[in-house]
Amino acid sequence: MKTKTHILFSLIFLSSSFFDLSTAVSAAPKSYLLNCGASDAESNDADGRKWSGDLDLKFLLSPENSVLQRAGFQDPSLPSAVPYMTGRIFTKESTYAFPVKAGKRHWLRLHFYPASYGNLNSTDAYFSVVADGVTLLRNFSAAITAQALTLAYIIREFSLIPTSSNLNVTFTPSDEHNASYAFVNGIEVIPVPDIFDTPATLVGFSDQEVDVGSSTIQTMYRLNVGGQFIPATNDSGLSRMWYDDSPYLYGAAFGITYSGASEKAKIQYPEKKMEYVAPFDVYDTARSMGPDSKINMNYNLTWAFQVDGNFMYVVRFHFCELQLAKVNQRVFDIYLNNQTAQDGADVIAWSGSKGVPVYKDYALYVADEPGDEQLWVALHPSAEEKPEFYDAVLNGLEIFKLNDTNGSLAGPNPVPSPMLLAAESLIAGTVNAKWRPGVISRAAGGAAGVGLVFAICIVVYQQKKRIPGEAGNSGWLPLYGGSTSHTTTSKSTISGKSCTSSHLSSLAVSLSRHFSFYEIKQGTKNFDESLVIGVGGFGKVYKGVIDGGTKVAIKRANPSSEQGIHEFQTEIEMLSKLRHRHLVSLIGYCEENDEMILVYDYMAHGTLREHLYKSKEAPLSWKQRLDICIGAARGLHYLHTGAKYTIIHRDVKTTNILVDDKWVAKVSDFGLSKTGPSIDQTHVSTVVKGSFGYLDPEYFRRQQLTDKSDVYSFGVVLFEVLCARPALNPSLPKEQVSLADWALHCQRKGILSDIIDPHIKDQINEQCLKKFAETAEKCLSDHGVDRPAMGDVLWNLEFALQLQENPDADGKMDENGLINRSNTVGNDANSFSSNTNMSTGGASEASDDSDLNTNVVFSQLINPKGR
Template sequence: MEGKLRSRLSLRLVCICAALNFVHVLGRRSEPPYMIACGASKRGADSDGRAWSPDPRFLASPAVADTVPAEAEFQDPSLPSPVPYMFARVFTAPASYRFSVPPRARLWLRLHFYPSSYSNLDPSDSYFAVGVNGFTLLNNFSASITAQALTQAYIIREFSLAPVGSGDLNITFTPSVEHGGAYAFINGIEIIQMPDIFEEAATMVGFSDQAVSVGGSSLQTLYRLNVGGQYIPPTNDSGLTRTWYDDTPYLFGAAAGVTSEADRKVKVRYPPDVPEYVAPLDVYRTARTMGPDPKVNKNYNLTWVFQIDANFTYIVRFHFCDFLLDKVNQRVFDIFVNNQTAQASADVIAWSGSKGAPVYKDFTTYVSDGPGDEQLWVALHPSVSMNPEYYDAILNGLEIFKVNDSNGNLAGPNPVPSQMLLQAEAKADKKFAPSGPSSTGQVIGGIVGGVLGFAIVVSVCLFVRYRMYEADGMTPGVGKWLPLHGSSHSRSTISGKSNASTHLSSLAAGLCRHFSLFEIKQATKNFDESRVIGVGGFGKVYKGMIDGGSTAVAIKRSNPSSEQGVDEFQTEIEMLSKLRHKHLVSLIGFCEEDGEMILVYDYMANGTLREHIYKGNKPPLSWKQRLEICIGAARGLHYLHTGAQYTIIHRDVKTTNILLDDKWVAKVSDFGLSKTGPNINQTHVSTVVKGSFGYLDPEYFRRQQLTEKSDVYSFGVVLFEVLCDRPALNPSLPKEQVSLADWARHCQRKGTLDDIIDPCIKGQITPECYKNFTETAGKCLADHGLDRPSMGDVLWTLELALQLQENPDSTSAKFVVEHEDDVQRSMAGTDGETAMSGEIHDSNLNAVFSQLVNPSGR
């Protein structure tokens, strides 16, 4: 009896232990890290000693016919280890893996591919997509083509996934339907929970007061470099198992600077505000600098070039640690991203506070689709204007991340292998070769001659360009004169005179005055820096005097290192040459000579609206002044939307593009991004997203469908800027307050909007005017364009707000407020125009709204 009892107890203990072990296994499954060797039948270790598990239990719906394990027929000698690359999971139909992950956690996902022959399948037949919880990571992806193009045996793709709300991470592999007989495969999957290294918003290049937050986005790691140092394996990386590569292959030109390593006596340690997981100390212990010769350094840029995909936003993270110098202003330099200034006068010691203290800086840039836009350039140059002790620059590490687009897509096209390019060129040569016998000697001679000819052409071009720099008093490689990607547009000059028809229609060229470069230089005293009155994405703006000094003008000169160029120049002239209105800035003429692109406008004595709110040392504007300026800008935009021959969408409405003349009349400016709106049979214009972050219509950003309501959204941000005396984006504020649009709407819903109003005007606004103005601004920021008012409605309500401000007890104003909906309906005229209803006869009201009756140009 006692023996049976012991047997039963032993059996129960065994069952309990087994159950506990099962629960333990489940518990381990519910938390990353996961390291899955797909297609493998047992656990294995890679060359770094990391353990990889088989994949069957993670398959969401394993179908034997559609997904099978396979072994590679050949092991390439360059594989780091057989695990996880020698086994693969092959899919002939869509199939998924499912992993349990912590909710609201950001994750690293690494996908490993070894394009070899599996089960007699041809690797060139493998084309597939990879999706994760609504994000497209890869589409029509060919690991075989990619490996050939990169001359690598295996491919690793790393993604930083947006937090998952459900706790389940689904990774779906789908063979491409465009390719008959296509299949998908995967060798290894890594999932690692990561800290939120993108917690802070990244400054937008070209817009120093604007920043981009990527909290809800997924990103792909494109490059991770230990600048000036060696390869860092995953086992040496702060627990995040990232790989850091040598930066040498990406350096541009022969001027590669010098590398250095921190002396053992120098303690490199993280300051309190830099987390250890940002980058390993090995990154900060090595650096690349420009060298000891200041004369050499002033004449070149330390430059890296990277291949990227167009039509995506990129985050560029710079890692700095100065372990050689210890004082402020010893080494000061400028940072350029894609030929635009990302950071002027960067001083690592000033940022970090001490020698040997790491610091990092993030910048965001959007790369549009155009010639040469498959590259991202990063450059450093000594900041000569700061007169530092050493003319030098330093960089320790660099990371580049691609941000998903508005459709949740991260996929780019497959690269083109070099041998395919050579084959295409050979076919072209054969197609156009003259008939007759050929020989190897002729072919070799042709190649050598072509190379020599190309070298001569390049040398001549470089010499001519150098002479152009000298003529303009500039040093090649200094400041803004960075290597250009080139353009599909060419400039034509004959006998020193511009050929205007190169870019402009004959009508546009005929409607504008054509200035010679000599006239422009006379007007600006040869572009004297003391004449600079502003700097924008297109270039610097100078105050000039023309016609013998009798007329003041604003002269905007294109910056050759700016990505805004020919297209914006052409659009600005063709738009403004056909538009004339009291509240649109007037274009007087242009100059296109000797490679220059220059625009000449009426001079606006009081500058931009922004500098009178928070970006300048000007006395604050009164509430009535602000309201009148908003009304003027609204009139200009309303004319664009309805008064011109075609609907014109400005696409870059912001406080820096609202200018003020000597009588404080507001004028809308900068039409370089403007687009002709949809015709009568369309609801929108499909176009690449352009504009300024903080003002961008979220619907336009998501759907890439532009309407005039996109301008209404941007103008709503302007209205809140005027009311609250703060920029559209302020990354120094708490996360929920960074975006003015989001914060203002939040406060409006909570009834606390009054708390964020500019104290200078708080007591000046009448309650009726305040209610009308804030309701209008809030409606402009509606998520969907259909829910926003038209610009005519916005103008009407702002005119009403002014009436309520000046005479809140007016009988006519009270009538309008009480019958607002009826009055707005009665104002709808034909062709988008507005007309007063005959039912309202108050003469004062008609006077107030006179501009609505006839929004004509001048």
């Protein structure tokens, strides 16, 4: 799968029999766990599974084309030395032949650890894998995949039905690369009950079905919806791992989760096969939309996934009604990629009773178009059926890829993100010369290929992300593979203190002050609740005092927050290197005693939102609001153009625009920020992150982030300032819930004045309002290419201010109705030039070293979860 672009999904399984213990051993189908390249006859992995070495070559048909090698470095995130520390290296086409029962479905799992083997470079390993005539991998590079996904090892799982008594698995080095070779560390061949014996309904063609049972299948996702991670030992005999679904939820609409633990004993499988379809723990937890029908009707419960284009996918929904017992109490519609998969889904009507599991399969073709390799799953209450409760529910979700008409499951290698490459380049350039050879020799074994320290950071990051779910970013956070640990904290083995600072660049550390936890406690009177001035997703913000009298804002991470370490580190990395009048200033940080605390300049007047609605303060004048918008635009314009790399804020909203004691606006909260695309790219492919109501619809549809995504969010801010109402208000009529949609509707109908804040309505000059509204409207264009750059937004806001103060001001407009700096004339142009010097900031307001090292290790590329 992509990342950004393609994400590789893998599973770690335990070997087990799939038949009753009473079945004779001689009658049980044979399973194989082959520790490739191992000289030992048998060896156990960390889970106690027995793996057979392949030194005797009884399965390898052409041993002369291969050699045994041992990995030169054991990455800390490997779950076990077996089977990853030994490998079989193929210099020519070679085949393993496993005796199997023809016509019976088997799991085939391939394990890859892209390390250095002897004098071989892991980046030279490009190869294909064919099993029973189906191409599973083509021109596959485990090194590129591991680097792009920040994993140390890769596992791919396939499900196939051998056509003969031998399952042949052939490895072929690619002829497209010089010195290419193939390798594998472990192979599992395990017979399984056929749980794909029913056809799937083809979405968009209700009268057509897709025959899944005859297909070769690749497992892409396996999620325990509404529940926690389920280890292989808790699966129903098939040794699968089920992952938390929250990293894949879109935006802030998480719904609610619940468990029927007390009813667990009452869950009744309707038939024997259902026991293998999913375990009790999947059906015992669920995610629903919530108890408020009015709110539920205004949003979808949505999950977003990256997939390979040009393939048919089967999406399996697992249901078990734990709360209701009657037909038509909870009825909902199911959508896949904005197409209706199922109208009027009623779990009780399907299952016949409360506590009875049921599953449904739907097939969907995903086209191979740039930016469209994605699969969206959405649930929405069915208004047509008029159920008792307007709600939707889901217990589990699996996504499988089917082989194409050419007998292939192979997708492209994922593309490493520009941010990753930049981070690696920076690390390589700053490593001390006497250490560089050692680091480079270890790089192939690192999850991101940047040495032992980076690899340890990756382990810490992945451990953080899996509780429960950037991720990640990145998300996307690979569902399978990587570290299997679920540790939630990271401490120095020397001091016992949190070692977050060890993950920061030396430049960030040198530019930021390190506070002791004692200083923080003193400055906040031991975190006195009376000093709390704000609460966010990261944690509480306290008003504090340092150095005998300097007022500061102290943001302390909530231990239960899911934002955590990534945002903490990103904020430090960003703000330690950026200096601008309209960016909030980071003073320092504290990371002792497992704490994550950030210290900022104190913003006396709080957030912009506090002064727009639901405030006890006197409403801001129109002139004040316009000045604040201009200041925020200057800060964003600097981020987009003033640093070495383009920086995309990704969470522009009125609560992230702060105002100091002189009413100077400052952009804050860089926890989700990302470096922009390189010169030869148009976007950064990444998981959707941000705040509901402000999200760029193009970014939402394609997961392609550009600086125009910030422009869209800022357009929402402009209308929020003008109308003094939230970006989303579910209590309003449906057409008014979204401020962006409603304001655009009113603007185009010529009735925008009807929704302007009455406190300022009489203060706004007509020409100023026209220019301001046109600018906001252009910011909210559906397509990024139609939106102005932030620099042009800034110029038009400054022009609107001139129109407010001097209604006779004029300027030439471009074809979009926006003032361009090249088109300004006369005194206005001179004024704009003067303002530009102040707005761009450039070197005068940036630190001397304003280049950005956004450490890819802490990028939430695979965690789709909004804030």
